[in-house]
Amino acid sequence: LAKTTQPISMDSYEGQEVNITCSHNNIATNDYITWYQQFPSQGPRFIIQGYKTKVTNEVASLFIPADRKSSTLSLPRVSLSDTAVYYCLVGSLAAGNKLTFGGGTRVLVKP
Amino acid sequence: GAVVSQHPSWVICKSGTSVKIECRSLDFQATTMFWYRQFPKQSLMLMATSNEGSKATYEQGVEKDKFLINHASLTLSTLTVTSAHPEDSSFYICSARQGDGSPLHFGNGTRLTVT
Numbered sequence: 001l002a003k004t005t006q007p008i009s010m011d012s013y014e015g016q017e018v019n020i021t022c023s024h025n026n027i028a029t030n031d032y033i034t035w036y037q038q039f040p041s042q043g044p045r046f047i048i049q050g051y052k053t054k055v056t057n058e059v060a061s062l063f064i065p066a067d068r069k070s071s072t073l074s075l076p077r078v079s080l081s082d083t084a085v086y087y088c089l090v091g092s093l094a095a096g097n098k099l100t101f102g103g104g105t106r107v108l109v110k111p
Numbered sequence: 112g113a114v115v116s117q118h119p120s121w122v123i124c125k126s127g128t129s130v131k132i133e134c135r136s137l138d139f140q141a142t143t144m145f146w147y148r149q150f151p152k153q154s155l156m157l158m159a160t161s162n163e164g165s166k167a168t169y170e171q172g173v174e175k176d177k178f179l180i181n182h183a184s185l186t187l188s189t190l191t192v193t194s195a196h197p198e199d200s201s202f203y204i205c206s207a208r209q210g211d212g213s214p215l216h217f218g219n220g221t222r223l224t225v226t
Contacts (some may be wrong), residue, residue: 034214043117043204043217044155087154089215095208096143096162099215101155 002027002090004102011108018075020105022088025069030092033064033071038085038104047086048073075107083109113139113209117218124195124225131191132221134161134205140185141207145215146178149202161188161205195225 005023012018024033032051036044048055050062050071061074075082087104091097114137124130134144142163147155159180160168167180177199179191192199206217 036217041202041220041222043115043206043219046214046216049214093208093212093214095141095211095213096160098145098157098160100157101147103154 002031004088004090006086006088006102006105008103009106009108011110012078013110014079015077018078018082018107018109020073020075020086020088020107021070022073022090022102023070024088024090027068027090028092031090032093033062033068034089034091034099035060035062035073036087036089037082038087044087078107078109080109080111083107113207113213113216115205115207115216115218117203117205117221119221120219121222122224124223126196126225127194129191129193130195130223131189132203132205132223134188134190134207134218136186136207136209139207139209141188141209142185144182144188144205144207146180146188146190147204147206149204149220155204158190161190163188192223195223197225199223200225 002024034049035047038044048062055062063072085104089099091099116135118133144161146158149155161182163182169175182188204220206215
């Protein structure tokens with residue numbers, strides 16, 4: 001299983017863009033990168049998933065360089081409600097494939 | 112989208128008793144479900160992989176006789192914490208994929224408090 005490394009915490013202000021980088025040096029060919037958001041006392045919520053280059057949806061963008069050894073989650077114009085822990089997970093998307101969590105990044109959005 | 116539901120959302124039990132937690136995939140079938148545990152201010156720790164119709168696979172250090180997993184149907188997996196002790200107090204979360212290529216979807220977790 002690919003090991004991931006993220007910053008422990010980040011502070012930001014409302015309206016700013018937040019970029020969280022995840023390192024995954026031993027990512028395998030079949031592995032995808034998936035980001036989750038977790039609020040206290042709730043299960044993780046899927047944000048975005050990608051394999052290479054750039055993926056964008058209505059809430060975030062995911063940038064993956066050509067070597068795929070890292071990825072960056074970009075949250076545009078954050079609000080106070082984006083204060084949460086963000087996890088980067090790396091692994092294959094086979095239905096029976098387990099995923100392990102790294103430490104995550106605690107993002108605090110200030111007014 | 113795929114929905115994973117857990118029940119109960121919280122439970123308080125006395126030391127020595129057993130507690131069962133249910134995990135259901137509401138709008139899809141899941142041959143595999145995953146159980147995680149999370150202590151305060153920590154990340155999720157994978158406990159076991161639940162396989163429909165067969166035995167669960169436990170991660171190293173997780174006691175299979177203490178955390179009984181049953182995956183009797185394609186939409187239901189249960190985790191039973193047997194002879195619970197205060198140190199078993201934690202947040203238990205299950206997850207499943209809708210199919211190959213889908214991301215993991217997580218339930219909203221079950222807060223277990225053992226007194």
